Amino acid sequence: MAAFDVAKLEVGNDGQSPRRRSVFIGHAGERVVALRVGLLGLGTVGSGTAAILLDPSQRHPLVRELVIARAGVRSLEKQRSISLPAELLTTDLDAIVSDPNVDIVVEVLGGLEPARSLILKAIAHGKHVVTANKAAIARYGDEIFAAARAAGVYVAIEAAVGGGIPTIQPLKHALSVNRIRRVLGIVNGTTNYILTRMATEGADFAEVLADAQRLGYAEADPTADVDGLDAADKIAILAAIAFSDRVKLDDIHCEGIRQIGATDIGYAERLGFAIKLLAIAQREAGNTNDDALQVRVHPTLVPREHPLASINGVNNAIFIEGDPIGEVMLFGPGAGAGPTASAVVADLVSLVALMKTQPQGTDLHGLMSYMRQADCRIVPITELVTRFYARIDCIDRPGVIGYLGTTFGKHDVSLESIVQTDRREGLAEIVVVTHDVREGNFRDALAELASGAIEQIAIPSVLRVL
Numbered sequence: 001m002a003a004f005d006v007a008k009l010e011v012g013n014d015g016q017s018p019r020r021r022s023v024f025i026g027h028a029g030e031r032v033v034a035l036r037v038g039l040l041g042l043g044t045v046g047s048g049t050a051a052i053l054l055d056p057s058q059r060h061p062l063v064r065e066l067v068i069a070r071a072g073v074r075s076l077e078k079q080r081s082i083s084l085p086a087e088l089l090t091t092d093l094d095a096i097v098s099d100p101n102v103d104i105v106v107e108v109l110g111g112l113e114p115a116r117s118l119i120l121k122a123i124a125h126g127k128h129v130v131t132a133n134k135a136a137i138a139r140y141g142d143e144i145f146a147a148a149r150a151a152g153v154y155v156a157i158e159a160a161v162g163g164g165i166p167t168i169q170p171l172k173h174a175l176s177v178n179r180i181r182r183v184l185g186i187v188n189g190t191t192n193y194i195l196t197r198m199a200t201e202g203a204d205f206a207e208v209l210a211d212a213q214r215l216g217y218a219e220a221d222p223t224a225d226v227d228g229l230d231a232a233d234k235i236a237i238l239a240a241i242a243f244s245d246r247v248k249l250d251d252i253h254c255e256g257i258r259q260i261g262a263t264d265i266g267y268a269e270r271l272g273f274a275i276k277l278l279a280i281a282q283r284e285a286g287n288t289n290d291d292a293l294q295v296r297v298h299p300t301l302v303p304r305e306h307p308l309a310s311i312n313g314v315n316n317a318i319f320i321e322g323d324p325i326g327e328v329m330l331f332g333p334g335a336g337a338g339p340t341a342s343a344v345v346a347d348l349v350s351l352v353a354l355m356k357t358q359p360q361g362t363d364l365h366g367l368m369s370y371m372r373q374a375d376c377r378i379v380p381i382t383e384l385v386t387r388f389y390a391r392i393d394c395i396d397r398p399g400v401i402g403y404l405g406t407t408f409g410k411h412d413v414s415l416e417s418i419v420q421t422d423r424r425e426g427l428a429e430i431v432v433v434t435h436d437v438r439e440g441n442f443r444d445a446l447a448e449l450a451s452g453a454i455e456q457i458a459i460p461s462v463l464r465v466l
């Protein structure tokens with residue numbers, strides 16, 4: 001049921017700027033002050049957003065004050081899960097961002113272009129923007145937020161990280177007085193869904209990925225999910241907010257989940273771990289240079305007793321360690337139409353509330369806007385100190401475990417456990433878990449082992465341990 005019969009709207013202006021408030025005539029003839037939303041995209045998230053806006057009953061009263069003025073799509077013929085009056089749909093996205101009858105633009109197109117240019121154009125036309133586009137924000141956030149500051153408008157991004165889970169606002173507001181030490185989490189729903197089903201059902205990677213696409217979790221190009229790039233975009237955004245630093249995407253060490261198979265999932269389970277794709281941003285321990293951060297994305301063995309080990313399916317969780325608060329975990333659905341739309345509309349409602357109370361021309365609200373940030377130094381992955389798991393195949397003969405131990409020891413790598421778990425076709429499969437070691441040393445040890453100088457050794461799998 002639509003909040004307003006858009007075709008009969010008597011669109012007016014109550015004397016203030018058109019982007020401040022417009023007066024509509026509701027179904028019962030009542031005079032309703034409302035803001036007009038221009039939707040860019042009516043796919044998974046756009047349709048979910050429209051569904052909430054068209055059905056405001058029992059939600060926050062401010063949802064009633066938002067009307068869909070236009071919706072931009074690629075194809076006018078496509079069947080959609082929601083029905084909007086045909087005259088609202090257009091393929092001319094430029095016309096939406098420059099339309100004086102649009103107050104707020106919601107960008108849910110995805111991709112870098114034309115999303116970036118349309119966001120900037122909307123800002124230049126004095127419109128607030130809500131976006132779920134972490135790829136664009138992680139790359140062009142500086143440019144976009146600078147333009148928004150100059151134009152005196154907001155760009156709100158709650159949907160960009162953690163789907164429906166409130167992540168951006170808690171970090172910007174409720175947790176912001178803490179000195180943050182570490183933000184780590186599961187921030188990609190598609191890969192968590194895949195890993196969960198591989199672990200619980202022994203499901204096939206390609207088959208589960210196809211399900212994630214069908215359910216609307218995956219990006220248009222799912223390599224962004226599978227190769228960890230989507231998680232890298234999200235941790236860049238979270239780190240920028242948590243540490244008030246600008247994080248260069250290219251400096252983030254990023255590994256995806258393609259190499260994870262049933263063998264490693266099985267060993268991890270036997271050793272008491274779950275394998276999760278973690279995104280981690282952390283202040284360098286003991287580093288006197290305040291700017292130094294570790295920011296990385298990789299599959300990780302998470303001890304079964306850690307709260308992140310039990311986050312399954314499309315759910316995401318962001319675990320934050322701060323002083324003085326201690327540990328906080330934000331948990332919930334990280335992708336999908338409804339959850340992501342919940343975050344988009346929450347941003348819209350915050351904007352309505354601000355626009356109703358904040359006189360035009362006053363400074364932007366500090367909790368909804370973004371300040372200019374300094375670049376931070378990202379510590380090279382070789383400097384990381386962590387535990388490792390490695391699966392090693394070698395000729396099964398006496399002394400081979402001693403050789404492995406000696407070679408690791410030579411590179412200052414101390415082993416927590418070394419077990420020969422299987423023997424196949426004359427080859428021993430040996431799994432080692434290290435104590436905390438410097439990654440560079442561990443890699444040097446692996447290189448020496450794999451060089452074949454003394455033993456025929458293959459190392460099919462190396463994973464970090466939380």
Ligand SMILES: NC(=O)C1=CN([C@@H]2O[C@H](COP(=O)(O)OP(=O)(O)OC[C@H]3O[C@@H](n4cnc5c(N)ncnc54)[C@H](OP(=O)(O)O)[C@@H]3O)[C@@H](O)[C@H]2O)C=CC1
Binds near residue numbers: 043
């Ligand atoms: N899906 C999810 O669970 C989540 C997605 N996001 C983000 O939300 C954004 C949207 O994702 P999602 O809804 O899944 O994407 P979809 O591919 O489902 O939808 C994209 C929409 O944008 C339209 N569109 C795309 N490019 C153009 C163009 N050049 N001109 C006109 N219309 C265009 C498409 O039109 P048409 O329908 O005609 O093809 C479609 O309606 C992305 O940035 C994504 O990263 C964030 C959190 C979760």
Ligand SMILES: N[C@@H](CC=O)C(=O)O
Binds near residue numbers: 218
């Ligand atoms: N493709 C993303 C969608 C949400 O950001 C994911 O799987 O998490």
Ligand code: NA
Binds near residue numbers: 160161162167168343
């Ligand atoms: Na969110």
